[in-house]
Amino acid sequence: MIEAGLADVRGGTGGRAVSMLLYRLGGAIARHRGAFVGGWLLVLALVAGGATALGSDYDNEFTVPGTPSQEGKDLLDERFDITGTDGQVLFTVATGRIAQAPAAPVVNRISSRIDDVPGVTFTSPLAKNFRVVSSDGRAALGQLRFAAEKPSQATLDAVVDAASPPAGAGITTDVGGDAYDPDVETSRIPELLGLLVSLVILSITFGSLLAAGMPIVGSLLGVLTTISVIVLASSVTSVSSSASTLAEMLGLAVGIDYALFLLSRYRGHLAEGLPTTEAMRRSLATAGIAVMFAGATVVIALLGLAVARIPVLTAMGVAAAIAVAFAVSIALTLLPAVALLLGERLRPRRKARAGGAASAVVARRWVGIATRVPAVTIVVVLLAAVVAARPAADLDLALPDNSTAPESSNARQTYDAITAAFGEGYNAPLTVTGDVITSDDPKKTVNELAAAVAGVSGVVAVTQATPNADGDTALIQAIPEAGQTAPSTEALVQRLRDDSPGWEQTYGVHDILVTGQTAINIDVSARLGGAMLPFACIVIGLSLILLMLVFRSIAVPIKATAGYLISVGVAFGVVVVAFQWGWLSGLTGEEAGPVVSFLPIFLMGVLFGLAMDYEMFLVSSMREDYARTGDPRGAVVRGFCSSARVVTAAALIMTSVFVAFVPGGTSTIKPIAFGLAVGVLVDAFVVRMTLVPAVMVLLRHAAWWLPAWLERRLPDVDVEGAVLHRKVELDAWQDEHGQVAVLARGLVVTDGAAPVEITARPGEVVRLPLAAEADDRALAMVLTGRAGARAGSLAVAEQLLPEQREEVSRRAAALDLAATGHAAASDGTDRTASDVVRDRSRLAALTRRGRRAFTERSGQVAARLGSVAPGVDPTVVAQAACAVASGSHVLVLYGRPPAARDAGAELAFAAALANEGVTVVVLDRVGAERPADEGVRTSVRAGEEVR
Template structure:
């Protein structure tokens, strides 16, 4: 692989104009495709074949009109009055008529209709269901704004009213906001400090943006042909930008190293791609496998998210090994700071090395204490993980009209009203069967009430509405869904289905919870195989995997404490305390697995190389650490900045995921890879690099390109171009 990448880097350098133009055409082409071929993205989650999803499809088929977006407008009577009072009732009726006449609205139910009243038991409030003719993602911004303005006007006019529901909330992704821009700026600053050159930093960031732009625009184009979740492009941008910057950083750092050790720009580029590029490709493959492995959950929308993000990673890797060397061909020695362009300049990687040598000396000298401290700290942070709860039902943004509407519904009607369960009774004599099952449900604990919700004129299907005593995202409601299904099973009627968005959430959450251990075993197994091939050792992979498990536990533990328990939630700009999104744990595990293995490979491979050259175990750890740690710290800082940028003002769905990734990167790079791993390797000594004889047939995966370095001779200073000669010392200045 190293030889192939060496040739690829050399070819990209020599044909830099062609390579650059091809990538620019790809970028423009995906932009045109996104502008002309994109479609709407889904904002709800479901799993084909689940009872709840099957029932929703049947409801849409039997009753029609079930695909339109809805909103719930809650109206509270003035203090001391009732909604049934003539004056209040007249005002509500007029208001509902106004809602029904809004652009795009198909109907607005009258809460005072004697046939189907939606009035609180104490007559203090009522709510109207506003139904649009199109699904929620297709409701235009103007239509949504008209609804919100009407609610605000009524509120200003003295009517206590709020609105909730998917039709009232803006769908789509939060890409390109100011917080994300701050993350990019931080990345630019870190790169500028690392390189000592703003030009090199800008080139690094620009190539990464091109890669992530192609990935995100390609996903947007694909949305016109495949149903994708609205969070898919956010996930791809967040991950693609982080790894794109880091992969370019690894190659450019090696390129600068080769320049300062005597190679001309052409050979330095080829060597950088052949050596650091090998590690980049290996790391990229690891991330791609982890993301594509999300398919093991057997959930189509999760598989699509994983494959889309994996495709963005593939683009980032291709950019790093083709476009980056082409751009280096334009830059030449200008990738170095001006003062280092002259031949014979000191390698800037040596700057700051004393700090990292001191770090490694301290960790390896007090190795037992260092290891225990790292494990205890991450273990304590992991404690909240064991009480983590997940759901697909996410709370409304704090302080919004949606939050106030949900609070009013819970107070006036009961917590279960915001997420009713719907029971479909399909087949002949549906009304009589529905009436019987409603009476049966009414007698169950946890049911506020169960009532007939409607029937087809030909009596071929009927609906039952079940309101729980508990909130939709509570454990009690989850248990109630299973209780209702058990009661249906007792009847032996196979044409009765329990559904509704609350039931869908329960089904998806349980499916994800079942898939999580299976997926964790998959990624841990992959980590062991990969690290055994890279380091030809058994104990080094075990240490790496155990460190990864600590990273996962601490990242999800911290996320649970902040978003579910409400600890320090002001730091992430949220006031909500609710279960985590069901998707979060499995996505976080997949991404952090790939990134943790990146750091393990880049850091420990240098230690392995030093040990292979005869260094003692402790000296090998120190030597490898001081060589690789500066780049790992810069890479982790950049990733932390990019992920953290999606937290303060981010999408409510993506915010906990971004937070978990940001703290996970911090814990993994600083505590696990730079404290726990060096300490553990020092404790194990020579045993760390032991490989049993029955495994020595395994191929060697040379991620550092050592074989290439042996076959490609170094270039001496005298072979540098005449434009940058080493200044000869004056005769009278020779040392005496």
């Protein structure tokens, strides 16, 4: 017998249940497993081949559309023809002065050689209009300008060769700057070690090396496909190299985890003795929904990075979202196909089952400790989280520059040498530009403006002041006291912008802008910092809505979101301690300094999705148990024990993958990978596996409360696959009691109405007596999927309502016995059912041939029905004939008023319909006596069938 809760047949989504769609997908994969594997291999071959042919064209430039710095840069590009990127050459003498003989002629010759390199413009440090010599006279700094945004390695090497001083000249040179930003060659060994650790964890979890290798191979395939797509995209749009690395890191982590979740459920069903195909169908309909939901949350959060309105960050989010999408797709299609190809080899052995029992014992002890005194657990966790998250209040954001480059690189060595000779500010020049087109003497106006800039507190020097060739735009280069990431430099940029309106009035200059790479980087950091709050609101709001849909609860979403904030706060705090304060410099290989600007927003987005993964797999098991038993504490314990093993393995795997990207990584990747590793560990073991059980036990029944009015309005996404469980129960009931066409238990259609019980076999007629005041039309609409009931359970044509309402509405039809058509045709003769069929077929959305066939089939059925029940209105006969011809399995007859009843004619009509292979349910509002024997089975009340 199928028993269902009140929510089973209420309103609902009106569409197909996701669980049943995935259930059918499992069947399709089973039938075409080879095609699914071949299709994925073909996709990989196409994108990888295209990526290999085109090659990568990454662009690491940070732009901030709509900011003053970006507007200034665009103006300089237009008015001064300043494109490409910058570099610097530092000349140093051990003795004497760089601007005097014998050093000066050598500097001039080297400057000429550098300027002769194709695609390079070099301004000598000893030029009259640009003389940059250190205070002790021993060093001079020249400026490189490359025509290309990303100069070729051959051009960069040619500049280094041209800058090499002749032997015995007594001069040393250092070449660096933005153009020489090093592309760090990261070692793949840590990543391989991370995958090896994942393989070990999976082997322990599954007890099978074959099963353990499947998530690894699947994630690698997904990452390879993703990287190939990103490489192709880099040929047509701006994509940074960091986007590729982040996509790889995230793709590996979630790819392994999603495959683990699905494969674990599949092997669990195999251990129960299910056939491989049925085990996979059920796994997709349960764990597959969780994978879809988890992946969707990560993708939405990553795409939400576009809120910062920074193209580079948006591209990073899109690239990572593509990686997650491929991971989900592979977990739902390729992995099942491969698993089904392997057949019985994935069925767990007794030894693996014993390992699962041992892990269940550990899980029970863990949850027992966490929930013994739940209030104490909550207080301890919250206090520890506050202490760990406290450093996050000191979070300082900036974009990396050459000060964070490896000490062995030319860029870092030049940076340090310039800092020693001139001061750190010379590595971070600011450019002030303005429109001087109205000036009678552009040169004088530019000099006056330069003098005003030099007088601003924090400006140590003005190294260049010149109008362009057309005399309409000023260019002034100012040197700050400190480097790009220093707070004093950010403050100086703001002071220059604050003073600009006054200068415009004083000197007649228009649209003064502060720009240059330093100002652009500062604006990027400022915009990212400003985007954190709206992004956090989006993520938190999304979390509350999605979890409310999933768990049908108020407390669970609030608790889950609060736990996510704890994980994010601790991750930020640990990153500040490790990278900004430099407490773990020996392990990270990074010097103390500001954290990369886009770490917070990226970390928040990724951790949101990962936190929801663990919340889903733990709490959904608790909710399922609670719905079955009504025991709040027991549901927490049993749900935890059933999910803890897979969540533990998933968290350890994801942590090992993230940690593998820390050693030898770039200054951009290291803190992100480190923060994600810490966040995953904290979220899985501290929040989800410790804090969550304690909170759930403390709340007891209140944890699952949802206002009735809200429950009716929220769509049922069936994330846990509840409709599949009902489908399995229906199949089991039919195996025991025989096939049914309509099965209703405790069905309440309207408030106050008596529950309805129906058991109708295929091809039989069932008469259901109703009270005279009963709403038979409302019941007919419910039975045919046109409306929802108040309570009870209902299956029609082997489809469950309300989740499969669309399918039921195609397989079932309601006929109003009181319906009437026109009394006569246009020629004055009586209209027949065939006449009505022809009229109705003209309105059908069919081809001409299809309409002709439909009309023919409907007419034949109408003729047979009309000959048996001549007293039934032709319109009703025509409707019934059209329903039968359309393939309806169930017909519900209603609507004959008591005064006009002809029970014999109705039963004859129903019998004729049954003879057409249709199950007929007659809703009788007059109470009913035993009908005459018409050769079909009838029922006068639920469970009492008569002939």
